[in-house]
Amino acid sequence: MNTQTPSLLKRLLFISLSLMLVLLIAMFLGLSMGSTQTGIHAFLQNLTGTGPSDSMLNTIIWQIRFPRILLATMVGAALSLGGLVFQALLRNPLAEPYILGISGGSAIGAIIGILMGFSRFPGVSFSAFAGSIATLLLILVMSSGQTILKKDALLLSGVMVNAFCAAIIMFLISLTHDSRLHNIIFWLMGDLSMVDIGHVGILAAILFPCFILIFWFSNSMNLLLMGKEMAQTMGVNIRAVTVILLVTTSFMVSATVSYCGLVGFIGLVVPHLLRLLFGPDHRVLVPACVLGGGAYLVFCDVLARVLPKQGEMPAGVITAMIGAPLFIYLLKRTRR
Amino acid sequence: MAIDVKNLNYYYGDFPALKNLTFSVTKGDFFIIIGPNGSGKTTLMKIIAGILKLQKGRLEILDCPIESYARKTLAQTIAFVPQLTQLDFPFSVKEVVLMGRSPYLGMLGLEQEKDLTIAKQALTFTDVEHLAHRKLDQLSGGEQQRVFIAKAICQEPEIMLLDEPTSSLDLAHQTRLMDLMEKLKNEKGITVVMVSHDVNLAAMYGDRLLLLNKGQIVHLGRPEDVLTYQTLEQTYGCTLLVDKSPLGKIPRVTPVPQKYMSVDIKDR
Numbered sequence: 195m196n197t198q199t200p201s202l203l204k205r206l207l208f209i210s211l212s213l214m215l216v217l218l219i220a221m222f223l224g225l226s227m228g229s230t231q232t233g234i235h236a237f238l239q240n241l242t243g244t245g246p247s248d249s250m251l252n253t254i255i256w257q258i259r260f261p262r263i264l265l266a267t268m269v270g271a272a273l274s275l276g277g278l279v280f281q282a283l284l285r286n287p288l289a290e291p292y293i294l295g296i297s298g299g300s301a302i303g304a305i306i307g308i309l310m311g312f313s314r315f316p317g318v319s320f321s322a323f324a325g326s327i328a329t330l331l332l333i334l335v336m337s338s339g340q341t342i343l344k345k346d347a348l349l350l351s352g353v354m355v356n357a358f359c360a361a362i363i364m365f366l367i368s369l370t371h372d373s374r375l376h377n378i379i380f381w382l383m384g385d386l387s388m389v390d391i392g393h394v395g396i397l398a399a400i401l402f403p404c405f406i407l408i409f410w411f412s413n414s415m416n417l418l419l420m421g422k423e424m425a426q427t428m429g430v431n432i433r434a435v436t437v438i439l440l441v442t443t444s445f446m447v448s449a450t451v452s453y454c455g456l457v458g459f460i461g462l463v464v465p466h467l468l469r470l471l472f473g474p475d476h477r478v479l480v481p482a483c484v485l486g487g488g489a490y491l492v493f494c495d496v497l498a499r500v501l502p503k504q505g506e507m508p509a510g511v512i513t514a515m516i517g518a519p520l521f522i523y524l525l526k527r528t529r530r
Numbered sequence: 531m532a533i534d535v536k537n538l539n540y541y542y543g544d545f546p547a548l549k550n551l552t553f554s555v556t557k558g559d560f561f562i563i564i565g566p567n568g569s570g571k572t573t574l575m576k577i578i579a580g581i582l583k584l585q586k587g588r589l590e591i592l593d594c595p596i597e598s599y600a601r602k603t604l605a606q607t608i609a610f611v612p613q614l615t616q617l618d619f620p621f622s623v624k625e626v627v628l629m630g631r632s633p634y635l636g637m638l639g640l641e642q643e644k645d646l647t648i649a650k651q652a653l654t655f656t657d658v659e660h661l662a663h664r665k666l667d668q669l670s671g672g673e674q675q676r677v678f679i680a681k682a683i684c685q686e687p688e689i690m691l692l693d694e695p696t697s698s699l700d701l702a703h704q705t706r707l708m709d710l711m712e713k714l715k716n717e718k719g720i721t722v723v724m725v726s727h728d729v730n731l732a733a734m735y736g737d738r739l740l741l742l743n744k745g746q747i748v749h750l751g752r753p754e755d756v757l758t759y760q761t762l763e764q765t766y767g768c769t770l771l772v773d774k775s776p777l778g779k780i781p782r783v784t785p786v787p788q789k790y791m792s793v794d795i796k797d798r
Contacts, residue, residue: 203642413639421615423581428685429605476621477638491599504746 206478213485217267220492225255228499253348261391266495266509267416267488268394269386269450270460274468274487276447277461279408279439282415291466294352294440295354298359299329300451308377315393319425319452326448327357330441383458384510385409386495394401395525397453404446405484411439412476419474427502457491457510459517464490466494532557532689533578538587540573540745546606547573547727549745551587552615555738557688560715561723562732564740564756566766567616572726578723580611580693592688594608610684611692614674620665625679627662628654630684645684652683656710658709672703679710683718692724696731708735729783733757733775738777741765757781 219374224238240251276291284293292298293414301323307318336351367378412434417425428433447461464487465479472478533555540548546665550568552553555561563571576582577589589596591607599607600723609630629650634771641649653659655674665673682690692711696704708731711722726732732739733753741748741756743765749756758781759772768785775782 231609301689409639413637415711416621416625416639417632419617419619420626420629421612423576423579423612424610424615426581427579427605427608427610429602471621471694473625474621475625 202475202477205472206481209472209478210481211486213482213489217485217489218491218494220489221263221267221341224266224492224496225259227331227496228254230261236422238268245299257390261394262386262390262495263492264278264391264394264419264455265389265397266386266491268401269454269457270464270491271405271484271488272288272446272450273457273461274407274464274483274490275408276443278476278483279415279443280461282419283443283475284437286349287466288462289349289461290354290408291443292451292456293349294333295329295355295359295449296326296444296451297456298363299332300355300448301456302359302366303328304381304452304455305363305378308381309366309370309375311374315389321438322455323448323452324380326444326451329359330444330448334441369404369502377448381455383508384455384513385508386457386491386498387506389453391455397449400449403448404442405480407442408439408446408475411435412480415439415476416474445529455508455510457508457513459510459514459521460487460494463513463521466521469504470524531543531555531590532559533723534588534590534593536588536590538574538577538589540570540577540582540585547745548577551745551747552610553740553747553750554722556720557721558715560735560737560738561721561744562725562730562738563725563740564659564729564732565748566679568744569742570745571742573721575691575693575725579608579663580604581610602604602633605685607687608691609687611675611678611690611695613693613695614671614698615696617666622662622668623658623664623666623669624649624662626666626677626681627684630681633672633685648686649680649684652680655683655714656680662777662788671698672700672706673700675703675707676710679707679714683714687720689721692722694725694727695784696726696728704731713734724780729757730775731763733780733782734777745794754779 225294226234237255240248240255277289280289280291280293281287283289291456300322304318304322306325307321312318312321331357333348333351337348363382367375370378385513393420414430417428417430418432418435420428422432468482468486469478472482491509491513494516495509497516498509498512499506501512531554535554536552538548538551539722560747563572564575572638573582577584578591578603580599584596591599591604596604601617627649628641628645629639631648632639635641635645647687650659653662656679658673658680658717661669661673661677666677669677679695680691690711696707699707711724712735715722721727735751738751739753739756740750748765749761757772759770762770762772762783771782771784771786774780781784
């Protein structure tokens, strides 16, 4: 064994700094580009204060784009991390953050909120959050006792809850005919618009402790991948680790979903992409998912704002449009 | 005593898997548990490993009840090598072996220079040093098994438990692995407890054998005392030929197929 391989801390630092740079570039693009033709030059002038003072541009950049970019960063980070945790916990490479029924539950909550005419924040956010927490509790009750450690039981419970919820969602949609239908569809596709900086602050306060807690258990996730029995004989309290990670992750994902609906695919693709780049060590992958996932969603959101000639499309459309082909490509490459 | 078991019972629901077992394993022994399918071998091993919770009876590890061990302390005392497992994500050999140090490290498992040295020695001991940077899923079964043993050695245990480690290995790798376990016992003084289906390997390597059937002890003793054809035929319910191996005074067991039943064997 040669001692030239960089130690974990050095690798962690290097990877984190590189991804931080990628994230900053994505944020820079996000601030300078949008449906109004401002461009990078105008943004730089605004940033340095050299250009003509333009209060309109100021408002667009700092009160519309900036909170939106922060939201995209946090949502991308949380969803990627959620996918990573569930892939390790369920030992299933196809797991994603919504797999335990969070998407279905929160969607029902949000749709009911929209149909009852609640405002986007806090009304619909709250009803979506309530819906996903309700499904989490349902899953925990269903899998109480020994079954929580049987990965397929947990997985199947989640799939079933999602299937059941999908039926209810379709039912509710079929009853809706007016403009609320548009709101529902946008919510289901993931929508990062309509936030202000205060709301973003609340989300940050919820997510940050979750990130730290998950990082704290990153080595336990490594050991869990060796098989539950082996992990247990290496000093891991597998039941406690499973429950803590499950609840923390679901809570984190529920919080993001309540802000911006169902942004798809990012939680499936980003962990796989980063695992291919940096290997399977979760002590590296957890921070990498937070930074890389954030950058990915900011980038997708820029495309979602710039690509359409008129208006904008939900970021969830872009994440899947880029994510699905990328995922298939990676899958084919790794199978070889 | 390395392991002391008294009146141990274990139930899966209502089904009794182990009935009133009492035995002990001396420190530094090569102890092999044999018996037919469903005799409770693996259940017994999992209880000793701390995977299954003790239900009824007493179990002492190094003269302390197993309940008195903290998780990490138990992991520093007993290392467990399961049957060949499929790893979902491709860790490198070095990463897997270093994981063996986690019972000694904090939550994040940040390894020090000392841990790297121990890992390196373990890789050398099991003769997989040249594979250190390979991915585990690129290795053959025999190589993987030696990596997991290196990982177990990294735990610096007093007792090593192995669940049918030779079952998917070819002849050369079987003896190579058993030789390695003997070396571990002789050079590091580790007590080796193994579940095996291969009575002939058990006969050649085991200091003492424990023969289980339907959750009960049939016989416990030296190979030549346990592996008699009366005992084995009764336990396994098939016709067997037991003679002496040309290698020495160890018994050799040959199952007799139906078509050779009529062959006259003088000295069973």
